[in-house]
Amino acid sequence: MTDTTLRKLRYAMVGGGRDAFIGAVHRKAMALDGQIEFVAGALSSSPDKARASGRDLGLADDRNHGDWQTLLADELKRPADERIDFVSIVTPNHVHFPVAQAFADAGFHVVCDKPLVHTRDQADALVATVAKQGTVFGVTYNYTGYPMVRQAREMVRSGQLGDIRKIVVEYNQGWLASHVEGSGSNKQADWRTDPARSGAAGAIGDIGSHAENLVASITGLEIESLCADLTAHVPGRMLDDDGSLLLRFKGGARGVLIASQISTGLENDLRLRISGSLGTLEWHQEQPSQLVHLPHDGPKRIFTRGGPWLCEAARRASRLPTGHPEGFIEAFANIYAGVAADIRARLAGQPADPLAADYPRVEDGARGVRFIERTVASAQSQLKWTPW
Amino acid sequence: MTDTTLRKLRYAMVGGGRDAFIGAVHRKAMALDGQIEFVAGALSSSPDKARASGRDLGLADDRNHGDWQTLLADELKRPADERIDFVSIVTPNHVHFPVAQAFADAGFHVVCDKPLVHTRDQADALVATVAKQGTVFGVTYNYTGYPMVRQAREMVRSGQLGDIRKIVVEYNQGWLASHVEGSGSNKQADWRTDPARSGAAGAIGDIGSHAENLVASITGLEIESLCADLTAHVPGRMLDDDGSLLLRFKGGARGVLIASQISTGLENDLRLRISGSLGTLEWHQEQPSQLVHLPHDGPKRIFTRGGPWLCEAARRASRLPTGHPEGFIEAFANIYAGVAADIRARLAGQPADPLAADYPRVEDGARGVRFIERTVASAQSQLKWTPW
Amino acid sequence: MTDTTLRKLRYAMVGGGRDAFIGAVHRKAMALDGQIEFVAGALSSSPDKARASGRDLGLADDRNHGDWQTLLADELKRPADERIDFVSIVTPNHVHFPVAQAFADAGFHVVCDKPLVHTRDQADALVATVAKQGTVFGVTYNYTGYPMVRQAREMVRSGQLGDIRKIVVEYNQGWLASHVEGSGSNKQADWRTDPARSGAAGAIGDIGSHAENLVASITGLEIESLCADLTAHVPGRMLDDDGSLLLRFKGGARGVLIASQISTGLENDLRLRISGSLGTLEWHQEQPSQLVHLPHDGPKRIFTRGGPWLCEAARRASRLPTGHPEGFIEAFANIYAGVAADIRARLAGQPADPLAADYPRVEDGARGVRFIERTVASAQSQLKWTPW
C-alpha cells in the first residue's frame, strides 16, 4: 500500500514548452520542496514543439504528448499508482477553459493559471464542474503565496486595522511601453496583447486581476461598484495597456486600483496600502519579506518574514531564517504546497488542515473573471458607477 | 536713496498668531536668508490675541494691530521708505479673499496661502485686480519650492520622459482619522473641517490642491475632465476627509489623484509618479532631496539635491552641499525668494530674471480654486466625466 | 530695564565672509527662529574682504571690522544694552584658539566651530578660562542637534538597549577623492588639507571628530584605547583623507569608527549603529528624521521626528509636524537655541533648564581634540592599542 504521506505527488503540465515563460516557474516551484514530481505533459499547442520540449525536460517518451487530448486519454488508461494526481495548466488564457473543463470533468485535480477563463459563462461552468466532482482546483494567484501577504490577511481579518476605509492597490510594469508585439520576437507580448488569446482586457486581465485578488484575499471585502478608465497608449495596440479604477466596497471602504504596463522603468511593481481606523498596512511585491504597519497611535513597525511573532500562516509559508531572501518562486511554491496538502488530505480520506490547504480556488478565479468583465463594461459606460 | 538691492524687504503678516501653525513656518522661511524683515502685523481675528501675538514676536507697538483693516490704513499713511513691501496672508481660508483683495487693490504686493479663495468669482476678481495693479502676487504652493521638483519640471518640459502618458499623485495624511474637531483642543482640525472657514472641500481643498498644483507646475498639462469620489469617513464630519479622482489631460495623458486625511499612520505623504514614453520620474516629499529617474532603456538613476549635474533652477534653489538635508522650510523660503526677486526687480524698474522670480502666481491659485470646484461638482454627478 | 526674555540676543561673527561655507549656515541657523540678531563682525582674515562681506550682509559700518582684535576692542567699549551677547567663531581651525581665548577671557560667551583647537594644551587653557569666567561656551557639533539623535540618547541612557556591546560609526564623503586642493578654486579643500590650518589630522579632524562626538553624546561611554590606520590615498595630499579605527570602551563595548573623504559618490554619509543586549539603534544623517529601533524580541520600529511618543528632548528640538522634513539648518539652530537658553538664564540670574540648555560644551570640544591627538598617535604606533 502506498504511503500517501510520503510519496511524491505526480503532475502533468499543459503548456509551458520552449519559449514560454511561466511554465518553467511552475516547474521550479513544484520541484523546490521535493514533494511533487513531473511525470507527463503536452507542453505546446504545436505537437512537434510539445514533444521536443518534453524531451528537454526529461519526460519519458510514453508520457510526452503532442496535445492535451492525448495526454488526458493516456492518463485515464493508466493504473492509479502511476496516474497523475493533478494537471497544471500554463497555456495562454484562451486554452485554459477547454483543458480545465476536460480534466476536471474527468475527475482530475487541476491547477490553472490566471485569469481563469475568458467569460463568466465559462467560469460558472467550471465552478459547477468542480463542485460536482468534489475535486481540488487551484488558481495560481501566486502573490497570495507570500508569507507577508498572509500576515497582512491575518492582521486585517483579526481587526488590527479597525474598520477598513481606504485601499490603494497598484500593479505597474513598463515592458509594454513600446509596440513590441507582432514582431515575432516577443512571444509574451504577442499573445498578451491579442484579444483572441488574452481575452477582453490587456493590462487589467494580465496584472489587474492579480491586484483584485490580492485585495480580496487579504481583506475579504466585496466590490459593490466600480468606475474604470482603460487606455491603449501605444499606437496600434488592441487591448488596454493602462487602466485606473475607483472602487466602492460593501461596508463603505473606498479604493483605487491601477494596472499599467506602460509605466516605463517599473519592473513588477505590485503594491498595496490598506488603511483602517486603527492603522495602515503597506506591502510591496519587490520587497516581499517586509510588511509595514503604521499604527494610528505609535511608531511605524516593520514585520519581516521569519519573525517568531508572525501568525502561523505566515510562519508556515516560510522556508528560511529571517534575512535570507525568499522570493517569487517560493511564493509560487506555497500555492502548490496548499494544493498538494488538499490533494493529500483527499488521498488520505481526511479533511484538509485549513492552514495547510491555503490556496486560491476556482471561485477566486471566477470572481477574477467577473472583475475583468465589469471593468471592461465600466470603461465603455458614461455612468460613473457600474455595479458589480 | 535706498539701495534696493541690499536693504531687506519689509513685510506685514495677517494671521499666524498664537495657536496657529503655518504662520510660524512663513516667518521662519522669510527669516532664513536674512533678506526679508518682519515689521508689522494683524496676527489674529481677535484683536487682543493679535496684539499679544505681535508682542511675543517683537513687533513695535505702533505696527502691531488688532485687525487687518487698521494695518492696511496705517501702512498707507507711512512714508515709502518705511512702508511694507508686501503682505503675507496666513489666515484660515475664508479670510484670504477680503484681505488679499484689499491689499492688492491698495497697490501692495501680496503673498497668500492656498487654497486661494472659496469661489471662482473671487478668484477671477483677484486675478483682475492683480492684472490691473501690475503687482506681485504669490501663492504658497510651497512644495514647488523644492529643488528636485524644479529638476523634475525641467526634465519633463525638456522632453526627457517623452510623451507623458500616466500621472499618479497622492497626498496622504492620517491626522484626521478620528473625530478631533470641535473639542477646542485642535484648532487646525476645527477650521479645516468647517465648510464656512475651509470652503467647499476638506481634504481635496487642503491637500488635494497641493497635488493638483504639483502636477500642473511640473508637467504644464491641463486637465480636460475628471471623475471624483469624495467621502467623509469619520462620522459627523462635514467635509470630505478622503478623495480619489481619475483624470484625463489634454493630449491624452491619464491620471489618478488621491488625497486622504484618514490614512492612519501616514504623515505628510505627498508623492508623484509621472510616466512618459521614454521614462518615469518619482518624487516623494518625505525624502525631498531625491528624484528617481527610471529610463526605459537603462538602470534607475537617483538625482540628489546639490549635484552639479542638476538644472540651474534646481541648483539655485539649494543652500547646502549635497547630503546636508534641506527640508520644508527651505522649500517655503524658495517661494518667498522668488517673490522677493520679483519685487526687487520692480523696485529697480527692471524685468525680473525668470529663474529668480520662480514662484506660483495668482493664476495658479485661481486654477486651484477651479480644481476644487470641479472636483466637488464631479463628486455630486452620476456621470463619469465632469469637464474642466 | 531690558526684558531679557523677549529681546533678541545679539551676536558678532568672526570668519564666514565671502567664499566661506559654514559661516552662512551659522547665520541662517541663528536667523531661523527670530531670537538671535546679527549685529557685528570681522568676517575674514583679510580686512578688505572682511568689510566687503559685512556690507553684503547689512552690518552697520561701525560694527563691520577688518579684524577680530578691533571687533573685540570695540565691543568692550559699548554699553551693555548694545554690546553683543556672544561671538560665533567660524574661521578655519587654526584661528579658533586665539579668538576664543581672547573673547572668553574678556568675559564674552562664545560659540566655536569644531574641531575646537589644534592641541591639548590649547584645549586645556580654554577649558580653564571658561571655568574661571563662568561663561557659556558652545561647540557646534551640529549633528547632536538633530531630534532623533536626542531620542537615541534618551533610549540608550534609559537602558532600552540594555548593556551596550558594539558601536559602528561611519562618516563618509567623496569630495576629496581627487587632488582638488591647491588650485585656488576650492577654498574648502585648500585649508582642510593643509596641516598649518587644519591641524594634525585631515578626515579624522574634519569629520571623524563629529563621529566621535556623536557616539559620546549618545552613549556617554568613554574610549579606553584605540587602534587607528590613517591613509592619504590621493597622491601629494599632506593629511589623511581616510581612516579606520578599532575602539575599546570602558565597560567592555567594542567599536569601529570610519572617516573617509575619498569614498567616491558618498555625500554626507554619517551613520551610526549601536547594539546592546536588548536591541539596536540605527541612525543616518541623510535621513535624519528616522531612528530605527531593532528590539531583540519584536519587529523593527521606526521612530520619526514629530511623533508624540518621543522623549521631551526630541520633541523640543522639532519645529514642524511629522512628515514635514527638517534638516541640517534646524539641527544647527537647535545647538544655538541651547546656547541662547543658557545665556538667557544667566541674564536672568537663574539656573538654566537642562532640557533647554542642551548643547555641546567646551569640555566636549576638548575631548574631541584629545581624540584627534590619540588617533594620530595610534596611526604612528606599531602597537595595537593606544590608550586614551
Next chain:
Amino acid sequence: MTDTTLRKLRYAMVGGGRDAFIGAVHRKAMALDGQIEFVAGALSSSPDKARASGRDLGLADDRNHGDWQTLLADELKRPADERIDFVSIVTPNHVHFPVAQAFADAGFHVVCDKPLVHTRDQADALVATVAKQGTVFGVTYNYTGYPMVRQAREMVRSGQLGDIRKIVVEYNQGWLASHVEGSGSNKQADWRTDPARSGAAGAIGDIGSHAENLVASITGLEIESLCADLTAHVPGRMLDDDGSLLLRFKGGARGVLIASQISTGLENDLRLRISGSLGTLEWHQEQPSQLVHLPHDGPKRIFTRGGPWLCEAARRASRLPTGHPEGFIEAFANIYAGVAADIRARLAGQPADPLAADYPRVEDGARGVRFIERTVASAQSQLKWTPW
C-alpha cells in the same frame, strides 16, 4: 551510451538530516532547476537518525546509510551509470575534512560547505588531493552566487571603479545575542559556539569567512596584513561572537571587516561597500537584486537583477524577469549550477565554459581557512599588524 547533457546529475548528501538547517537549503537549491537528483545519503552522525532522515526524504533503502564510510564503500561498488556524480557535505565543520578527503581521494567530485576545514594543514592536504585527482571541488560560499555580486565583480575587474581604495564589509546577525547554546533546544547554536565542532573562531569563522570570500571574489585583491579585535560578549561563550578587523591589501587599498552575531535585531546583514578612484559600489544581501553604483561624476545608479544591460555572468545567474524577486536559494542554486557545468564538461571530455563553471573552489576554501587562522593570531597579538 548515456547522454550526459540531458541526464540529471546524481548526488549523495552527508549531513543535513532532521534538525539540520543548511542541508535542506542545499537540497532545495539542487532541486530547483531539475538538473540534479538526490539518490543517496548518510544524513547524520547518528546512524538511526541518518536512516530516519533518509526515509523522510524518500531515499531508497539501499542508498540510505547510517554513516558516510558505508555510503562511500557502497558507491564505489555501484556501476558507473548508477553511481553518484558528486557528494555534498553539509555536516558541522569538524566533519568536513575526513569526508571531503575520503571522497576526493576516491575520485568523487565534492561540494563542501564552508569554512572548509579547521586547519591550514588540512586545507593544504585537500588542495593537493584535488589537484592530484583532477576532480571538481566546490565550496558553498553561496553569496557569490547572487547575480548582482557577479555584476559587481565585473564592474570592479573591468576598471569601472578605478583604483580600489577602501573596502568596508560587514556581516551582522543578532541571533546569538543571548546564551542560547547548551540548552539542547538550539542545535545550530550548540555546534557553532563549540570549538571542537566549529573550529578556532566563532562569528569570524561562521560568517566572517563569507565576508572575506565576498571581497576576494569581487575584487581579486589579496590581504597583506590585518589587525583583529575579537570578543565573546555573552558570558560563558567559548568562541568570539563579535569581531572587527582593519585590513591592508596589496596595492594600497584599506579595509574594515566586521562580523557580529550579537547585533540584536539584525537578521542576515551582509553588506559591502567598495570605493575606487572613479566610483563606489554598494551591495546588501537583504536586498540582493540591487547593486548601487555611485560614480564620482554623475548621479547614483541602481542596477537591478534582470536588466539587459548587465554583464553576461549576471544575466546567466538569473531565472526570472526583473522585479520578480529571487533570493538565497537561487544564489545557492547558481553555485551548484556552476559545479554541475564543470562536472558535465568533464563527463563530456571537454573544457568547461568559464562563464558556466562559475563557483568557489577548494583554493577559495583554503584561503578562507587561512583568513580565520590569521585573524585568530592577530586577535592574540599585541602588534598592530599581523602579516597574511
